Amino acid sequence: MSEDNYIEIRDLHFSRGQRKIFDGLSMDIPRGRITGIMGPSGTGKTTLLRIIGGQVRPDAGQVLVAGHDVCRLSRDELFELRKNMGMLFQSSALFTDLSVYENVAFPLRVHTHLPEDTIRDLVLLKLNAVGLRGARDLFPAELSGGMARRVALARAIALDPALLMYDEPFTGQDPISMGVLVTLIKNLNLSLRTTNLVVSHDIHETSSIADKLYIISDGKVIGEGAPAELRRNSSAWVQQFMHGSPDGPVPFHYPADDLVYDVIGDGGR
Amino acid sequence: MIGLVRALGILTLDRLRSLGNATIMWVTALAGLPRRGDMALLARQIYNIGVLSLVIIVLSAFSIGAVIALQFYTQLARFGAEDAVGLGLALVLLRELGPVVTALLFAGRAGSAITAEIGLMKSTEQLSSMEMMGVDPLHRIVAPRLWAGFLCMPLLTAIFNVVAIYGGSVVAVQWLGSDPGGFWSGMQDTVELWDDVGKGMIKTLVFAMVVTWIAVFQGYDTEPTAEGIGLATTRTVVTSSVAVLAIDFILTLGMYGDFK
Numbered sequence: 001m002s003e004d005n006y007i008e009i010r011d012l013h014f015s016r017g018q019r020k021i022f023d024g025l026s027m028d029i030p031r032g033r034i035t036g037i038m039g040p041s042g043t044g045k046t047t048l049l050r051i052i053g054g055q056v057r058p059d060a061g062q063v064l065v066a067g068h069d070v071c072r073l074s075r076d077e078l079f080e081l082r083k084n085m086g087m088l089f090q091s092s093a094l095f096t097d098l099s100v101y102e103n104v105a106f107p108l109r110v111h112t113h114l115p116e117d118t119i120r121d122l123v124l125l126k127l128n129a130v131g132l133r134g135a136r137d138l139f140p141a142e143l144s145g146g147m148a149r150r151v152a153l154a155r156a157i158a159l160d161p162a163l164l165m166y167d168e169p170f171t172g173q174d175p176i177s178m179g180v181l182v183t184l185i186k187n188l189n190l191s192l193r194t195t196n197l198v199v200s201h202d203i204h205e206t207s208s209i210a211d212k213l214y215i216i217s218d219g220k221v222i223g224e225g226a227p228a229e230l231r232r233n234s235s236a237w238v239q240q241f242m243h244g245s246p247d248g249p250v251p252f253h254y255p256a257d258d259l260v261y262d263v264i265g266d267g268g269r
Numbered sequence: 270m271i272g273l274v275r276a277l278g279i280l281t282l283d284r285l286r287s288l289g290n291a292t293i294m295w296v297t298a299l300a301g302l303p304r305r306g307d308m309a310l311l312a313r314q315i316y317n318i319g320v321l322s323l324v325i326i327v328l329s330a331f332s333i334g335a336v337i338a339l340q341f342y343t344q345l346a347r348f349g350a351e352d353a354v355g356l357g358l359a360l361v362l363l364r365e366l367g368p369v370v371t372a373l374l375f376a377g378r379a380g381s382a383i384t385a386e387i388g389l390m391k392s393t394e395q396l397s398s399m400e401m402m403g404v405d406p407l408h409r410i411v412a413p414r415l416w417a418g419f420l421c422m423p424l425l426t427a428i429f430n431v432v433a434i435y436g437g438s439v440v441a442v443q444w445l446g447s448d449p450g451g452f453w454s455g456m457q458d459t460v461e462l463w464d465d466v467g468k469g470m471i472k473t474l475v476f477a478m479v480v481t482w483i484a485v486f487q488g489y490d491t492e493p494t495a496e497g498i499g500l501a502t503t504r505t506v507v508t509s510s511v512a513v514l515a516i517d518f519i520l521t522l523g524m525y526g527d528f529k
Contacts, residue, residue: 053401075405082403093398107402110409152398 001064006031006163006195007052012061014047021047022058023219034189034196036210036227038203038241040250043216045199046090049165052197053085054078066162083111086156090168092148094140100127100151101136107158126154130184146177153184163195164188170202178202182209203242207231215241217250291486298412298485310413318379318414319421323428325378326371330429333370334436337361342441351441352451356459358437363465364525367430369517372476375422376509380484383414384505387488388498396489411485418481419474426473468524475516480509 001008007029014022021044029035037045050056051063054070063070068081094103104123108114114122127133130150140148149169156164166185170178186209189196200206207213207227215223215230215238223230223238231242240248256262341354387410390396396406434456441447460466484505491501 050397055397055400079403079405082401085401085403087398087401089394089398091394093394095395096393107404110402110404155402 001067004030006066008064010062012058014058020219025220027214027221029197031195032193033211034209036206036213037199038201038206038213039216046167049167049199084161085163086161087165088152088156088169092152094148094152096140100138103151104155104158126158130154146173166198168200170200170205185209294486294489295482298407298415311416314413314417315421318417322378322425325374326425326429327432329374330432331436334433335440338437338440342445351447352455354441354447355452356455359434359456359460360465362430362433363469367426368469368472368476371426371429372480372513373510376480376506380480380505380509381502383484384488384502385498388491388501391491392493414485415481419477422477423470423473472520476513479512483509
């Protein structure tokens with residue numbers, strides 16, 4: 001495994017029932033950088049994060065995270081490795097029975113033996129980083145979607161992980177929250193030098209912060225490189241995706257019979 | 270025909286896989302607890318599962334005890350055997366009704382709550398996020414609930430029995446005027462520590478294991494949708510109730526044996 005890469009995926013195969021999600025996918029995620037993984041909905045972007053986190057086992061292929069093959073780790077080794085990973089879920093996934101403060105303190109309480117004073121300082125610093133120090137006593141039900149995602153981000157960075165994974169961080173956010181999240185992700189990367197993996201289909205936001213982009217479709221990588229390079233890429237797939245065209249190699253219509261035939265039927269029955 | 274055999278095979282394999290998963294979950298969860306530091310989690314579940322079930326247990330026990338005493342009294346009084354109400358009441362409660370009714374109430378009150386809670390945690394990705402934080406949900410979420418159920422149900426059964434006998438005594442002795450000496454001494458003479466109290470407790474331990482296992486597994490295995498959680502909750506109550514009644518028959522046959 002190259003020193004420059006934090007994650008290396010080789011020839012990944014994964015199917016769900018009859019449907020092939022990944023068909024020989026390979027990618028390198030550089031250490032200390034922001035890498036964006038983009039692709040149309042349903043291409044298995046979230047599944048890819050779950051495979052990297054060891055929650056889903058692929059059918060074949062190798063996934064190396066910090067030199068460990070996650071598919072071959074025992075349950076205990078996997079849980080140990082995950083202490084070095086932070087993940088921001090699309091739904092935020094905050095613990096609804098705990099306050100904002102306790103949510104952020106949770107990983108610290110479980111994985112460290114720090115005294116309460118230190119935990120308090122750390123939690124307040126993390127909450128301050130996402131601008132929600134004042135919201136520490138609120139419960140998840142009292143937060144807006146954008147605030148919940150920022151609390152989840154504070155919780156994900158509580159243990160200063162080496163790898164941060166974001167699952168659709170911009171989806172469903174108002175423009176202000178979206179701007180805040182983009183800045184936060186960029187700043188966290190700059191200050192902590194964390195390896196960041198952003199899975200998203202928001203082209204503009206992701207390209208504005210990513211050092212490297214991967215576009216996946218039909219279980220394969222169809223384009224990779226720096227955002228500027230990808231915009232110049234000659235592939236029709238990449239062009240369609242980068243410019244958000246409704247029709248192209250990725251068809252607008254789900255496979256169906258001819259419209260005229262479908263509407264009028266066989267001879268206007 | 271082949272389609273039918275195939276469907277049957279798929280269904281059987283599905284059920285077996287589900288049973289296998291449930292067993293692995295149960296063993297993994299129980300292997301982890303109780304450790305020091307987990308006591309707060311356990312105490313919280315004992316409160317949720319045990320203490321909060323007390324009201325329904327006490328109310329049902331009192332009314333069931335009172336009704337049984339009333340029925341026994343009216344029948345036994347025809348033979349002038351009102352004194353036997355106490356021993357009849359105690360035997361029926363200790364051997365059968367105490368463990369069975371407590372288990373049924375427990376499945377309805379605590380089992381359904383456990384399933385819904387874990388199911389909702391699953392559907393809101395709380396279990397996944399816990400896993401990704403390097404915290405095993407089997408240890409953190411499942412194990413405390415299993416242990417709490419296992420510890421609480423025998424205690425709830427004991428409380429059920431005591432309150433029901435008290436309810437029976439209120440009806441038979443204080444209201445209908447049965448002789449208190451006969452009521453209590455008949456009970457004292459007949460009830461055996463092992464045969465009645467002990468075997469009743471064995472039943473309750475088995476029920477505790479089965480009901481909490483079903484409740485936790487249904488929650489953990491639920492389809493993460495609103496409909497899935499509803500179905501899982503219903504399945505918990507229905508499966509637990511049927512399982513309790515079936516196991517009760519087998520245990521009674523095994524422990525009180527020789528009916529010929």
